[in-house]
Amino acid sequence: MLRNPTLAEIAEITGGELLCGDAEAICLAVSTDTRTIQKGSLYVPLKGERFDGHDFANSAYNSGALAMLVERELSTELPQIKVKNTLRALADIAAWHRDQFTGHVVAVTGSAGKTTVKQLMGSVLSQRYKTLITQGNLNNHIGAPLTLLSLQPEHEAAMIELGASGVGEIAYTANLTRPDVGILTNVVPAHLEGFGSVDNIALTKGELIDSVAPSGAMILNADDRYFSQWQARAASLKIISFGFSTEADITATDMHESLMGNKFTLKLPQESVQVSLSLSGLHNVRNALAVAAAATHLGFSAAEIKAGLEQAAAVAGRLEHCEGREGQVIFNDAYNANPESFCAAIDVLKLAEGRRILVMGDMGELGDAAEEMHAQVGAYAKEQNIECLVATGPLSKSAVETFGDSGHWFESRHAVTEYLTKTTKNGDTLLVKGSRSAGMDLVVRSLTEKEED
Template identity: 40%
Template sequence: MSLTAAAKAMRGKYDGKDMGVFGVTTDTRSVKAGELFVALKGPNFDGHNFVSEAANAGAVAAVVSRSINIDLPMVEVEDTRIALGDLAATWRRQLKGPLIGVTGSNGKTTVKEMIASIMGLHQQGLVTQGNLNNDIGVPQTLLRMSKDDKFAIIEMGMNHTGEIYYLTSMAKPTIAVITNASEAHLEGLGSIEAVARAKGEIFAGLPSDGIAIINADDEFAPLWKEMAEGRQVITFGIEQSADVSCDYELRPDCSLIHLTTKQGEVDMRLSILGKHNVLNAMAASAASIAAGATLNDVKAGLEKLRAVSGRLETLDGINGATIIDDTYNANPASVAAGIEVLRNSGGETILVLGDMAELGDAATMIHQRVGELAKRYEITRLFTLGKLAENASNGYGKGARHYKDAQLLIEDLIDCLNSDVTVLVKGSRLMKMETVVEGISQRKRS
């Protein structure tokens, strides 16, 4: 793309000499020669202060919202964050193949990785790295698109109404997946129905011949079908009748799945654990088939997939214990899913729970409810860390231990470990529960 074309896409002002742009970056630490530097501004940072560093690193020009006295071509825009999105929306148009957008309260990253494993068997594609799923991460992902990419899988996250609408308007998916709606982000949205409506905004970006992939097991499936506004709908589920469904058997080390679709049936072995991941596999199967994958592709792609780091990842623990690292993040639905995996593991079971964030006024009640669930599922012991998680200990009752210090928790937990013990570690990112995993496992995570 030329600099003048980029300026036009961003609705920016540029009167200088035209030149080629060979990439876009927002981080001066990773600027490569010939790239366009976009000076983003946030509550605690301002990229405008680093334009000179970008120039020294080889940036061909900078996108700014205020004048800067530096010898570097500048594209002036009103808002650099919006400009980044506008540029990404223009760049996205080069993709001729399917673009699959994925959102939901739980499972979106796992479903994204499942689809990528299936779709990537025979061709190159663009896939969201990590969880770069917000109004900065999505455009950054789209701007990595190359002419060799035959498909794209874009994860979309949110914590307020309108965010998914903005992202889907930028990415323009041809296939859009909603995994589910749960009590995540209640702090910003107030109710699960509001969360569901916010997730349903993803369908606004679909063309008239686009395909909506909807969880038939979710109570908000009727709402999402309505929000799909007449577009083709493919449902997936394991409890309700659906276009893509299965029979399954949960085992301590895998799930055996008999997948049923309109295209036929196939048996597979899923190595990532839990009933919820069986449902995630149904979502990925539906999306991949809609994008042109065969049943053999679905089987091969799902069977080769291994757990994403920090998402029900099984590790060897001290004294022969089994550690299930599910520390990537936590909300009520994902904690409940993790507890279900733990109860099916056999032997003595220990849940280590840190605070769940963004639950608003319902936080105390929800944490207590998680403790009650752990007791009802006969989890042998509960260790909690954090002010909110103490309510889970209260809900569990006798046998629970609450800690204010992670190191003390680790020391006491090690005393409980042996070859008959399975430990699930779970908590929101802010709790850094991976430190507990590192303290009780044989493998240190980088």
């Protein structure tokens, strides 16, 4: 932690009551998981539909916890601070911890591209600063506070990813994060079951704007149809736009797209620089432009931006290049999916030589229009002259139907893997994609694992 609070300070921060224990005992860390808790940590038990962290108080004690927050007094040897709600108390401690940090904080949200922007921005920031970057998918109402609490004295900058599956969630986490620079990548149909409409997604993602420091900047996508709405919402802030639009502040020209990456001229306000990006897809050029806009505001040179962008590697599960057992080229894009990201990935697949196979799992949380959206992906793959579609999942049946000939649907991932093992070979290129719930990463694993002798 940046500063180690006493139990008395934690009680004050959370509006809680220290029931027992040494008020001057010093907390070294905060944890919600007794399996990974460190000695001297404050244990924060969270509650869900099927679990209650209070039940693991003794495990926390045996693991060396200093104290724990509780919503009800427990029979345990651990010192306890009673609070109304442990989740809210976790956020309160995270907000207090954020206040101790004086380095640059950049936050990103959007329907797609968040994690890639996070990695690219982290790489650029690291050209100059020791940078904390959100790990994995710790971007929600639990993960964001834990990320803020992982700030250490050696950190000079932070790159925080904020995700949401419902209205109000970005307001909650952005208010804790309070970034100097906010980046809003885009809005597309994703998590519609939680949001209700694309308009609600735009409003929720726009909540990030309200928490950016008054002296900070908001980085907005000039190509997005909600740009003007966000621009009005951010009227009191410095706005830097990015995109392929000629009206954007930060843009790209001379774009040369290949299966394994992109080359383009990055047009900054004062100068231009050639960039070779090892990430596939023009959508990743746009992600790079968002990062360049934020970095420009923070005073990074064109050379530093270029170096950071070029040193960044593909994120696991996002158009990640793999080699199949039989020499196939496999793009693992199985981390998540929505209709727009599916079409962007198909645009990459169509660049391949030889036979191109789209391997599709269901997209989750699309609401009443889910079947129609899957059908649209199948139609788009056909329009782009993809030779074969192999799919599993009840919703992906619609994609196979609209794709027509050379479309194959299977009951299980195992059946998909068996079919692909028998029918694909060296020279074929496979794009494997679906929502995380579809588990298409298991298909990638089966196709890439080397058989033991």
